[in-house]
Amino acid sequence: MELALVGSFLLMAFSGVPVAFALCLAVLVILVFFTGQPSVLIPQIMYSGVDSFSFMAVPFFMLAGAFMSEGGVTKRLVSFAQTLVGSFRGGLAQVVCVSGMFFAAISGSSAATTAAIGTTMVDEMEKKGYRREFATGVVAAGGTVGIVIPPSITLVVYGVIAGTSISDLFVGGFAPGILMGLVMCLVSWFIAKREGIPAEGKFSFVAAAKAFGDSFFALMTPVIIIGGIYGGVFTPTEAAAVAAVYGIVVGMFIYGELKLKDFPSIIFKAVIGTTLIMFIVGAAKVFGWMLTNLEIPHHIAAYVVSLTSSPIAFLLAMNILLLVIGTLINASAAVVILTPIFLPVALQLGIDPLFFGVLMVVNLAIGCITPPVGLDLFVASAVTKVPLEKVMWASLPFLFALLGSLLLLTLFPQIILFLPNLLN
Incomplete structure (x- = not known):
């Protein structure tokens, strides 16, 4: 049955069946042909999989990102990033990387970060000789930090599934996200130097201070979220609602670019985005339920422990697996399926569940630009009209650099754990 379950899922996924449907249909195959259990179990388990108060954070964070994007936040964040790194060689490329970190602190989604920055920056870069x-x-590449830097929808999903503090996960995501952004800035500098792209202008404290003031309220979003959670003012779920309301206030009354007539389309986009995520999470819950029933997690845990008792060896093997899976499955779905399988092994080997969760999300984020089917590659190609194969080649230097940062995080867990331990 194990082979039938996994085989039917892979067959459908590679045949072009949407991942959520492939997950459910694979379980249906087992129910109909092997167990004889009623197929009504599938919608029941899907519902139970998303019936969690913590998941209320997902639509609110989607709304917060949409309100701020429409309210003029994106261009202000880009302007601030430009004053910080725009004067360096390859400055505009570094602006993309820094803007990705800023926008990630609002959107919680790698695809949304890629789309928002892409529509703003690519044409401008081309005009400047890139x-x-x-x-x-x-x-x-810049969009990958979208699910690492808080607020991250994928970290919310992991926190619910693993029973780990979402606020601690959020804080743990800061250092890896910043490390990924800095590594990509360094790669941009090297490529710009190789291609003879000169630096533009000089750094100005006055311009940076002015841009900071203009984008101050946008930059306060993660401060309000994390500060409010750790200050005991609200829970992570309530923080998402606060972020959405804050996005409305900033867009309408501070920047004045968000209008009431924009609300229906913004809410509709957030509803569609939330529905897609929750449907995938529900489908992954069904698949995970069948995996558990077939005792696959137990068998895998026993097999892994029999092979090695080294946490590092286990984590390196997990990195390879997650990078591959991250190209095939939505990050949230991968977390729902794989956490119940591999977290028990990690705990048995003495690996901190917070560290394991953040490392898992970093892996899946990098999977978003891992050929051949990384999600962000498709999003960037669609936004800029550049053929997919050319996007893949152009993103390879950044992929290798991000893999280097992943290895660093794996070998030195305190990079992730330092801030949560400090605050606790």
Whole structure:
């Protein structure tokens, strides 16, 4: 039955069946042909899988990102990033990386970060002499931090499934996200130097201070969220609602670019985005339920422990697996399926569940630009109209650099754990 379950899922996934449907249909195959249990179990388990108060954070964070994007936040964040790193060689490429970190603190989604930065920056980079393929590769890579830097929808999903503090996960995501952004800035500098792209202008404290003031309320979003959670003012779920209301206030009354007539389309987009995520999470819950029933997690845990008792060896093997899975499955779905399988092994080997969760999300984030089917590659290609294969080649230097940062995080867990331990 194990082979039938996994085999039917892979067959459907590679045949072009949407992942959520492939997950449910694979379980249906087992129910109909092997167990004889009623198929009504599938919608029941899907519902139970998303019936959690903590998941209320997902639509609110989606709304917060949409309100702020429409309210003029994106261009202000880009302007601030430009004053910080725009004067360096390859400055505009580094602006994309820094803007990706800023926007990640609002959107919670890698695809949304890629789309928002791509529509803003690629044409501008091309005008300044950057190859369009290179500009698109930078945008695809810059979006990866969208699910690492808080608020991260994927970290919320892991926290619910693993029973780990979402606020601690959020804090743990800061250092890896910043490390990923800095590594990508360094790669941008090297490529710009190789291609003879000169630096533009000089750094100005006055311009940076002015841009900071203009984007101050946007930059306060993660401060309010994390500060409110750790200050005991609200829970992570309530923080998402606060972020959505804050997005409305900033867009309408501070920047004045968000209008009431924009609300229906913004809410509709957030509803569609939330529905897609929750449907995938529900489907993954069904698949995970069948995996548990077949005792696959137990068998895998026993097999892994029999092979090695080294946490590092286990984590390195997990990195490879997650990078591959991250190209095939939505990050939230991968977390729902794989956490019940591998977290018990991690705990048995003495690995901190908070560290394991953040490392898992970093892996899946990098999977978003891992060929051949990384999600951010498709998003960047669609936004910029650059052929997918050219986006893949352009993003490879950033992929290798991010893999280096992943290895660093794996070998030195305190990079992730330092801030949560300090605050606790």
